[in-house]
Amino acid sequence: MKQILIITVLLMSITKSLSQDFNFKKDHDAILVKDLDKSAGFYAEIFGLEEIYNAGLGENFRWFQLNDKVQIHLIKSNEDFKPHKGVHLAINTDDLEGFMEFLRSKKVHFENWPGKANTTNTRPDGIKQIYIEDPDGYWIEVNDNKL
Numbered sequence: 001m002k003q004i005l006i007i008t009v010l011l012m013s014i015t016k017s018l019s020q021d022f023n024f025k026k027d028h029d030a031i032l033v034k035d036l037d038k039s040a041g042f043y044a045e046i047f048g049l050e051e052i053y054n055a056g057l058g059e060n061f062r063w064f065q066l067n068d069k070v071q072i073h074l075i076k077s078n079e080d081f082k083p084h085k086g087v088h089l090a091i092n093t094d095d096l097e098g099f100m101e102f103l104r105s106k107k108v109h110f111e112n113w114p115g116k117a118n119t120t121n122t123r124p125d126g127i128k129q130i131y132i133e134d135p136d137g138y139w140i141e142v143n144d145n146k147l
Contacts, residue, residue: 026070029070033077038135040062046132061075092144096142
């Protein structure tokens with residue numbers, strides 16, 4: 001009985017040491033863009049993102065930062081690609097309705113997940129969301145999640 005207890009304690013301590021908490025946090029998303037200036041203007045004007053230093057990478061890279069310090073890196077590229085709506089960036093706002101009014105005033109198309117224009121849909125977890133396409137066809141989900 002004593003041996004079983006010792007083995008159990010030993011196995012539990014080994015399991016705990018193997019399942020370390022590395023405290024991961026989101027750092028950035030990087031996307032390829034055809035027209036760097038057009039895409040940079042979109043992210044700055046529509047989302048109000050702050051452009052930050054690109055670590056000296058040169059003129060083919062522009063970096064932007066959200067309020068939570070997560071970054072979006074734009075990389076100039078001539079590669080052909082077609083992003084799918086299911087693969088998207090996702091950000092949240094405290095004022096989704098106000099953001100939708102802002103988009104309407106700028107004549108920026110947005111839609112819900114099924115594709116109906118100018119409206120939200122509600123996910124099964126109660127979060128309202130819309131989707132916007134950037135100049136290169138990347139989809140951005142904007143939702144009202146209270147993280």
